[in-house]
Amino acid sequence: MEIIIQSDSKEGDKVAARMIAGLIRRKPDAVLGLATGSTPLGLYRELVRMHREEGLDFSGVTSFNLDEYIGLATDHPQSYHRFMFENLFNHINMATDRIHVPDGMTADVPAFCADYEQSIRAAGGIDLQVLGIGTDGHVGFNEPSSSLASRTRIKTLTQQTLSDNARHFADPSGQPHHVITMGIGTIMESRQVVMLAFGANKADAVARSVEGPVCAMMPASVLQFHPRAHVILDDASAARLSKADYYRWVYDNKPAWQQH
Ligand code: PGA
DSSP, rough: OOOESSSSSSHHHHHHHHHHHHOOOOOOOTTEEEEEESHHHHHHHHHHHHHHHHHHTTTTOEEEEEEETTTTTTTTTOOHHHHHHHTTGSOOOOOOGGOOOOOTTTHHHHHHHHHHHHHHHHHHHHHHHEOOOOTOOOOTTTTTTTTTTTOOOOOOOOOHHHHGGGGSSSSSGSSOSEEEEEEEHHTTTSSOOOEOOGGGHHHHHHHHHHHSSOTTTTTTGGGGTTTTTTEEEETTTTTTTTHHHHHHHHHHHHOOGGOO
């Protein structure tokens, strides 16, 4: 894992955006795996800025989102479909038919999930997957105890995730408990992973994922097995890492050819 600690989330967003922009410039038909939640908002703002000001061209890019709430229609204010259009897709030049967000209204969840996996394979696999991390260590909505080999499927949210996300729902009775999420096995097949975590409330999950044992009870820890995983942190989310000084030194002394 490459642990990149920046002074604040804005600097972290820029590092992640440079990685994505570099990939798109090298490979204009790149396949991105995208995440929702408050964490990637700054990254998406930076990508929109790069599109507007630097001509970053998304016209050949394909995307697959990690997850969606079951029971929320695409235009529901809290659906991840709507989140992605409002925060990214409406502001860049991606072709709508290359955008994939799981369908929370599907009548046949297992069949939809199998199709989603097939679509990822048909697109050539994910080149770069963006991830956040839950305070309970989830990636996508793969909650603790998720199989580390899991594929896209239905999951039930933990109480901790429900209360972390309750702020988005004016009426708590309208907050879905069930989701469709890419599996951990699906995520692990992406060629590159960029996990972002900002703020003190993520420090414990970050320390356990980066420096703790690989364990289904801390799903993000599986990234220790990924050959190309970057973890982008701010000072607050890195506060409980025992080797933070080493990670900072490594990043500050990267050979020029290896810099992002
Ligand atoms: P957050 O959620 O970005 O809103 O903190 C992260 C996650 O649940 O993966």
